Amino acid sequence: MKYLKHLFCMAMMLFLLLPGAAASESKGEGIDLQEILWGHIKDSYEWHVTNIGDKPIIINLPVFVKTSKGWYAGKAEDFAEEPLTEGPHAGYRPCKYNPDLFIATKGNYERRIVELKEDGTEVRPFDISITKSVCVLFIDAIILLLCILIPARWCRRHKFTDKAPKGFTGLMHMLVMYIYDEVIKPTLGKDADRFAPYLLTCFFFILVANLMGIIPFPPGGGNLTGNITITFFLAVCTFLVTNLSGTKHYWKDIFWPDVPTWLKVPVPLMPVIEIFGIFTKPFALMVRLFANMMAGHAIALALTCIIFIMATMGIVLSSSMTIVSVGMSIFMMLLELLVCFIQALVFTMLSAVFISLAQVHEAEA
Incomplete structure (x- = not known):
């Protein structure tokens, strides 16, 4: 019975907390349900823990890739959080320290690190990152x-x-x-x-x-x-x-x-x-x-x-x-x-x- 009591308490806490979270979320632009579902199921270079207010708590994992110009070692936060909205690399999350590396947000290499050539073609580098x-x-x-x-x-x-x-x-x-x-x-x-x-x-x-x-x-x-x-x-x-x-x-x-x-x-x-x-x-x-x-x-x-x-x-x-x-x-x-x-x-x-x-x-x- 004591375990049922603990379970009931947890349910009540969820009941009290989630409406507040829902209300606060409704004040913004809403939530991307598809991103929530696929963000949990699919692999990624960062580990999203939770959000405190508007600030996400993320564990940035190591990134190790071999490009056509050599090895690059860094971490997930080296890439921009949001994709570019204009220019030849629109739709990609650029790397702050390597102009050739991006994280694709769509296509065959979605959520993966790619190397963009001058003609705009995607090349998947040798990737041994800790995803x-x-x-x-x-x-x-x-x-x-x-x-x-x-x-x-x-x-x-x-x-x-x-x-x-x-x-x-x-x-x-x-x-x-x-x-x-x-x-x-x-x-x-x-x-x-x-x-x-x-x-x-x-x-x-x-x-x-x-x-x-x-x-x-x-x-x-x-x-x-x-x-x-x-x-x-x-x-x-x-x-x-x-x-x-x-x-x-x-x-x-x-x-x-x-x-x-x-x-x-x-x-x-x-x-x-x-x-x-x-x-x-x-x-x-x-x-x-x-x-x-x-x-x-x-x-x-x-x-x-x-x-x-x-x-x-x-x-x-x-x-x-x-x-x-x-x-x-x-x-x-x-x-x-x-x-x-x-x-x-x-x-x-x-x-x-x-x-x-x-x-x-x-x-x-």
């Missing part, structure tokens, strides 16, 4: 290491027959045993110990990234698994583990499956379908995780923005919609907690299934 997604990735990796090393330290200092741990260590033991006993072991059988390290790493990395993504302030707030580059990399890892560990019978079933000969020669219909299936499996992993996490963040932000949309429509309507918006936002955040666990579990379970399909032997077929 928001990269920074969040490092933070999540450190948290993941702590989540694993702290329980591992307890295991080294205790015997198997000792009393079960409590607190955080006990929670981690419970999660590890649950994933191993309920997902990995039933799916992979005798190969469970071989692939358990990879699958457990996938589960806890995705879970940590998902949970950190719904925290609205640093070090959280980065929508890491809502970035398709991250889900693409995770899918590629499962693709490599699945196919590099595949048995001879697995590859035989792909290139010469047990089907009527006319389905294999002269037109290799079934081999083409099987090869196509090799790539559709990781593609499904990538899109499922990306779409679910991005959609969850977008819906939660959209529900919050209802307050500011209704702010100009009168105090009665604004206050009533604030109550609805806060209630729906709290509901979505609680639902997001469940989705964070489910998506990590589904990715791990499907990866285990795909790996098990590649471990088929002649006697098992």
